[in-house]
Amino acid sequence: MENCWEIVLFVTTIILFPAVIILYQRKRCSNGSRVRIPLGTLGWPYVGETIEFISCAYSDRPEKFMEKRRRKYGKVFKSHLFGSPTIVSTDAEVSRFVLQSDARAFVTSLPKSLTDMLENSIMLLNGSLHRRFHGLLGSFFKSPHLKAKITLDMQNYLKETMGNWRDDHRICIQDEAKNAKKKLIELVRTIIQDKRRRGISVTPQDAADVLLTDASEELTDDLISGNIIDLMIPGEDSVPVLIALAIKYLSDYPLALQQFIEENLELKRVKDQDGEHLSWNDYVSLPFTQMVITETLRMASIIPAVIRKAMRDVEIKGYLIPKGWCVLTSFTAVHLDENLYDQPYQFNPWRWQDKEMCANSYSFTPFGGGQRLCPGVDLVRLETSIFLHHFVTQFSEQSSINVKNSLCRILLQMAGRNRIPRDAFDNRRGYPPEGPLVRVPLPRQMPPHPAMLEEELEMQHMEIRRLLGENRRLVEDRVALQRELGAAKEELHHMNVVIGDIRAEQEMHSRELIERGLKLEADLRATESIRNEAVQLRAEVKKLNATRQDQAGQIQNLSQDLAKLKADNQQIPRMRSEIDGLHQELMRARNAIDYEKKANIELMEQRQAMEKNLVSMAREVEKLRAELANGGDGRPWGAGGAYGMKYSSPEGSFPGPYGDGYGAHLGGADKGPLYGSVVFYLNRVHYLRQLIGKVEAGGKVYLLS
Numbered sequence: 001m002e003n004c005w006e007i008v009l010f011v012t013t014i015i016l017f018p019a020v021i022i023l024y025q026r027k028r029c030s031n032g033s034r035v036r037i038p039l040g041t042l043g044w045p046y047v048g049e050t051i052e053f054i055s056c057a058y059s060d061r062p063e064k065f066m067e068k069r070r071r072k073y074g075k076v077f078k079s080h081l082f083g084s085p086t087i088v089s090t091d092a093e094v095s096r097f098v099l100q101s102d103a104r105a106f107v108t109s110l111p112k113s114l115t116d117m118l119e120n121s122i123m124l125l126n127g128s129l130h131r132r133f134h135g136l137l138g139s140f141f142k143s144p145h146l147k148a149k150i151t152l153d154m155q156n157y158l159k160e161t162m163g164n165w166r167d168d169h170r171i172c173i174q175d176e177a178k179n180a181k182k183k184l185i186e187l188v189r190t191i192i193q194d195k196r197r198r199g200i201s202v203t204p205q206d207a208a209d210v211l212l213t214d215a216s217e218e219l220t221d222d223l224i225s226g227n228i229i230d231l232m233i234p235g236e237d238s239v240p241v242l243i244a245l246a247i248k249y250l251s252d253y254p255l256a257l258q259q260f261i262e263e264n265l266e267l268k269r270v271k272d273q274d275g276e277h278l279s280w281n282d283y284v285s286l287p288f289t290q291m292v293i294t295e296t297l298r299m300a301s302i303i304p305a306v307i308r309k310a311m312r313d314v315e316i317k318g319y320l321i322p323k324g325w326c327v328l329t330s331f332t333a334v335h336l337d338e339n340l341y342d343q344p345y346q347f348n349p350w351r352w353q354d355k356e357m358c359a360n361s362y363s364f365t366p367f368g369g370g371q372r373l374c375p376g377v378d379l380v381r382l383e384t385s386i387f388l389h390h391f392v393t394q395f396s397e398q399s400s401i402n403v404k405n406s407l408c409r410i411l412l413q414m415a416g417r418n419r420i421p422r423d424a425f426d427n428r429r430g431y432p433p434e435g436p437l438v439r440v441p442l443p444r445q446m447p448p449h450p451a452m453l454e455e456e457l458e459m460q461h462m463e464i465r466r467l468l469g470e471n472r473r474l475v476e477d478r479v480a481l482q483r484e485l486g487a488a489k490e491e492l493h494h495m496n497v498v499i500g501d502i503r504a505e506q507e508m509h510s511r512e513l514i515e516r517g518l519k520l521e522a523d524l525r526a527t528e529s530i531r532n533e534a535v536q537l538r539a540e541v542k543k544l545n546a547t548r549q550d551q552a553g554q555i556q557n558l559s560q561d562l563a564k565l566k567a568d569n570q571q572i573p574r575m576r577s578e579i580d581g582l583h584q585e586l587m588r589a590r591n592a593i594d595y596e597k598k599a600n601i602e603l604m605e606q607r608q609a610m611e612k613n614l615v616s617m618a619r620e621v622e623k624l625r626a627e628l629a630n631g632g633d634g635r636p637w638g639a640g641g642a643y644g645m646k647y648s649s650p651e652g653s654f655p656g657p658y659g660d661g662y663g664a665h666l667g668g669a670d671k672g673p674l675y676g677s678v679v680f681y682l683n684r685v686h687y688l689r690q691l692i693g694k695v696e697a698g699g700k701v702y703l704l705s
C-alpha cells in the first residue's frame with residue numbers, strides 16, 4: 001500500500017512538473033514584455049531531451065540534435081538537458097554574449113545530475129576566486145619560459161618515441177599523443193608532493209608554483225591541488241584528439257598534405273643547415289601549419305559546447321533566458337554554420353588566409369571566450385605543431401610517399417578502433433590516382449559480432465543516405481553553378497563591351513587632358529614675359545613708392561610754405577592799393593619828367609643858340625680886336641665883349657630864358673634844385689619798378705611808408 005502511494009506521488013510529480021514549468025513560462029511571457037522564452041520542447045519529464053542529445057553526441061553526426069531543432073525552432077531554442085531546463089544557442093551572437101557576460105549574469109555550472117555522474121568531482125570556481133586562478137594560470141601558460149621548456153621536453157620525448165615506431169607495428173596516434181599527457185600528469189603530481197615536502201619555491205617554475213606562491217589565503221592547498229588536476233583534464237584528451245584529427249583531415253586532402261609537408265620540410269632543412277634547434281617561435285610561425293590547426297579546430301570542435309547558468313533573467317536578441325535556467329552554447333553548430341563558412345564540411349585550411357575571416361572572432365570559438373577563455377590556447381597550438389612537425393619530417397626522410405603510406409596505416413588502425421569512418425581508407429579518397437598505396441596486412445581478427453555488423457550496416461546506410469543527400473546537393477549546386485556561369489559569361493561579355501566603351505572614353509579623356517596640358521604649357525610660356533614685366537613693375541612700384549614718400553615729405557614742406565604764403569597773400573590787397581597809389585605817383589612823376597624833358601630840350605636849344613651867338617660874338621670880338629690892333633680907336637675891349645656884359649655872370653645882359661619863374665639859373669650851382677628833383681623822381685620810379693617786379697615775382701614787400 002505504501003509503495004502504491006509512492007507510485008502515485010511519483011506519477012503525479014512527473015505530470016505536474018512540466019505543467020508547472022509551462023505555466024511559469026506563460027506567466028513570464030505575458031507580463032507585457034515583447035521578449036519571450038525561445039521556442040522548443042522540454043521533452044520527457046526529468047529526462048527531458050537528454051537521451052537524444054547523448055545518442056546524437058555518440059553518433060557520426062553529433063550536430064544532428066542541433067540541426068533538427070534549429071530548422072524547427074530557430075537558432076536559439078529551449079530544451080531540457082541533464083535535469084535542467086536549458087536554452088540552447090547555435091547563434092554566434094547570442095553565444096558570444098553569454099560567454100562575455102560576467103558572474104552577475106551567468107556562472108559556470110554543470111547540471112547537478114552531470115556533476116554527480118562525473119567520478120572526478122569538478123571544482124567550479126566563479127567570481128573573484130575564479131578570476132585570480134585564471135589570471136595566474138593564464139600568464140604562466142603564456143610565459144616564454146614555459147613554452148621553451150615544453151618545446152624541449154616534447155622534442156626529446158617525440159624523438160625517442162617515434163624512433164621506436166616500426167613499419168610492421170600498429171601505431172595509435174591518439175594514444176601515443178595521450179601518453180605524453182599521462183607522463184605530464186604524473187610529473188605534476190610528483191612535483192606537487194615534492195613541493196609540499198620541501199616547501200614553496202620562491203621563483204615559480206610551474207603552474208603549481210604559481211598557485212602556491214600566491215599570497216592570498218583563499219587559495220588553499222586543497223583548492224590548488226584540485227584545480228591542478230582539473231587543469232590537466234582538458235589537456236589530457238583535447239590535444240591528442242586534435243592531433244589525430246589533423247592527421248586524418250590532412251590525409252583526406254592531398255593538396256593540403258603536400259603543402260603541409262613542404263612547409264615543415266623547408267623549416268627542417270633551414271634549421272639543419274644553420275645547425276640550430278627549433279624554438280617554439282619557429283613552430284607557431286609556420287603559416288600553413290597554423291591554418292591546418294585552425295581548420296581542424298573548426299571542423300572537429302573538440303569542446304563542442306559549454307554550459308552556463310543564468311543568475312538573473314537575461315534578455316538577448318528578443319529572447320528571455322530565465323533565472324536558474326542553463327544555457328548551452330554550441331560551438332559545433334556555429335563552426336559548421338553555412339551562413340558563416342562556405343562549404344562548412346569541407347576541410348579547407350586556405351579559408352583562413354582571408355583576414356576578415358580571422359578577424360570575425362565570435363564565429364570561431366573553439367577555446368570559448370570571455371573570462372573563461374581557455375588559457376591553454378598557445379600551448380595547444382605549440383604542442384600540436386611540434387607533434388605534426390616531427391611526425392611529417394621524421395617519416396619523410398625516406399620519401400614523402402612513405403609519409404602518406406604511414407598516414408594510411410595509422411588511419412587504418414584508427415578506423416579499426418572505430419574513431420574515424422572507414423571511408424577514410426576504404427577507397428583512394430584524397431590520394432593522387434597514380435601514387436602507390438601500399439596496404440599493410442592487418443593482423444588477423446576474430447569475425448565480428450552480428451550486432452556489430454548490423455550496427456556497421458546501419459552506419460553504412462546512414463552514410464549512403466548522407467552521401468546521396470550530398471550528391472543531390474552537389475547536383476543542385478552544379479546546376480546552380482552552371483546557371484551562374486552562363487549569367488557570369490553574359491555579364492562578362494557585357495562588361496567587355498562596357499570596358500571597351502570606358503577605354504575609348506578614357507582615351508578621349510586622356511587626349512583632351514594632353515591637349516589641355518599642352519595649352520597650359522604654352523600659356524605658361526606666354527605668361528613668362530608677363531611675369532618678367534610684373535617683376536619690373538613691382539620694382540618700379542617700389543621706386544615710385546619711395547618717390548611718393550619723398551614727395552609726400554616735400555608736399556608737407558610745400559603745404560607749410562603755402563600756408564605761410566596764404567598768410568602773406570592776405571597782405572596783397574593792401575599792397576595793391578599801395579602800389580596803385582605809387583602808380584599814380586609814378587604817373588605824376590612821369591608827367592613831370594616829360595615836362596622837364598621838354599623844358600630841358602628847349603633849354604638845350606636856347607643854349608645851343610646862345611653858344612652860337614657867343615661864338616659869333618667871340619668871332620666879332622676877335623675881329624674888332626684885330627681891327628683895333630690894326631687901327632684902333634682906343635676903346636677898351638674887356639672881357640664881356642663889346643656889349644659890356646659878362647657871360648655867365650649875374651649881371652649879364654642876357655637873362656635866362658626861364659627867368660625867376662623857375663628859380664633856375666644857368667650857373668651850375670643853381671641848377672641843383674631843378675635837377676635834384678628830377679633825379680629824385682627818377683630814383684623813385686626806379687625804386688617802384690623794382691618793387692612791382694618783386695611783387696609780381698611773389699616776393700615779400702614791406703611798405704614802410
Ligand code: HEM
Pocket residue numbers: 108130134137230231232234235236238239242302303306307365366367368369371372373374375376377379380
Ligand atoms: C584542443 C585543445 C583545447 C581546447 C579545444 C580547449 C577548449 C577550452 C574551452 C572551450 C574552455 C572554456 C570552458 C568554459 O568556458 O567553460 C577551456 C577552458 C580551460 N582550458 Fe582548455 N582547451 C584545450 C586545451 C587545454 C589545455 C592543453 C589546457 C592546459 C594546459 C587547458 C586548460 C584550460 C583551463 C584551465 C580552462 C578553464 C579556464 C577557466 O575556467 O577560467 N585547455 N578550454
